[in-house]
Amino acid sequence: MDQGRCTICPRNCGADRRKGPAGYCRTGDGMNVASVCIHRGEEPVISGENGICNVFFAGCNMRCIYCQNHDISRGGVKVAGIMNDKEDVLDSICRILDTGIGAVGFVSPSHMIVQMLAIIEGLAARGFRPVTVFNTGSYDKVETIRMLDGIIDVYLPDFKYADEALAREFSDAPGYPGTALAALKEMYFQKGSVLRTDESGQAENGMLIRHLVLPGHTENSLRVLQTIADEISTGVHISLMSQYHPSGEFRGHPELRRTLYKREYESVAEEMQRLGFRNGYLQDVESNLNYRPDFRKDNPFE
Secondary structure, three states: OOOOOOOOOOOOOOOOHHHOOEOOOOEOOOOOEEEEEEEOOOOHHHHOOOOEEEEEEOOOOOOOOOOOOHHHHOOOOOOOOOEOOHHHHHHHHHHHHOOOOOEEEEEOOOOOHHHHHHHHHHHHHOOOOOEEEEEEOOOOOHHHHHHOOOOOOEEEEEOOOOOHHHHHHHHOOOOHHHHHHHHHHHHHHHHOOOOEEOOOOOEEEEEEEEEEOOOOOHHHHHHHHHHHHHHOOOOOEEEEEOOOOOOOOOOOOHHHHOOOOHHHHHHHHHHHHHHOOOEEEEOOHHHHHHOOOOOOOOOOOO
16 A cells, blocks of 8 residues: 555545645545544443543544544544654554453544554554454445455444535535445444453444434435345344434534434334344433543543
């Protein structure tokens, strides 16, 4: 993976990231880690009893206008505390793993595959082999996911859109439905429907697909579920999220200025049941009050 002419993600922008922040993601070839923290707000099977050590990368290969992590996902934005030294990143992770937490989640890793692999290798060199969680927006190349076979333990992908127009309008992600579906199929090929857990109920190996229901766009959510049922399996684990909270630039999108109506979420949850999904996680509609990270803090979720 040549960061001198970067083609790591589907954008294939060819930027030279060795010269500093560049390309669509506006990140260089350093670690670009915005936060390393304990996160207890993921699905129970992901967080476990004690939480997961999440590594949040700066920048992103998408531009979701409602992104809750916009402070760090907008490449080029100056965020205090960005870590670019690998040893500093490893020190931060190891301090958390030393507390007994056994999983490391890599958040928004699609443009940071080289760095993620370096971190995993560095942890192994220090004697740590945590459960690795790949928390992605799924704008990923199939060949990248194929390369991660045997390295990533748990895939935690979003499937944001089955609607091409929405993908372009809300995330500037042309071709997203097909690109994401192909990546999801490769993840499923590697892991299947079984989400294996340890004795405490925390995931050790497998796949869990997330979908955030957007206000005013339940039709997209229904199509996402239908696509998963038709193209992957109704046995795969699904996390149907209601945590949407207005956060971003919504010019021309008044529906995104509000939270999700209860009836909207319930209609999608009912469709998930009707389609026969057997392994689903649901959220309280009021969950939007609990998922507002502040990356000015050492732990953005406290």
